[in-house]
Amino acid sequence: DAKTTQPTSMDCAEGRAANLPCNHSTISGNEYVYWYRQIHSQGPQYIIHGLKNNETNEMASLIITEDRKSSTLILPHATLRDTAVYYCIVRVAESGGSNYKLTFGKGTLLTVNP
């Protein structure tokens, strides 16, 4: 899997948008960008994933640059409950026999402040 680079930590004010960057300059054409988060003492939680188009769901938006070498996860209105470690992962899609394991790095600790 391609490696990713994320800032160690970020702060955000409650109610403001949180923009979490991720660099994945060695991403391959068949690799997707996945985002997870882990709130203290809980299991990681799937947020969103995408290949090359921007994606949006009820939790967040994912913006992937045209060259696919970086992406940004956007939490449009951060709340205190969004304080967590956010992981950016690149992996191939799941299909029989492919190596699509999820490998977690250190992630970004996002702290949402009141």
Add this chain to the structure above:
Amino acid sequence: DAGVIQSPRHEVTEMGQEVTLRCKPISGHNSLFWYRQTMMRGLELLIYFNNNVPIDDSGMPEDRFSAKMPNASFSTLKIQPSEPRDSAVYFCASSFRGGFFGPGTRLTVL
């Protein structure tokens, strides 16, 4: 759906004892992953299965660890004999286009 179910949620045992962790994946998911998390090493992938077949067990630390998936609705991770350095939170995740994690088992080996 109840999500990924893991049992027990907490396990305290003595060094040398056998430990068995259990996981029930989400119905219809064809991939299952076992992870271990510690403060020092973060989230480590131990092994993963696709359609009940082990695909990659390169993360299994040593022969004391073994994992099985006898059917699509059940998997076990066994440690025999356990050691204090095995103390960690063990997560199971099942996946179909995205991994969904269980609540984890907190293992303490005294």
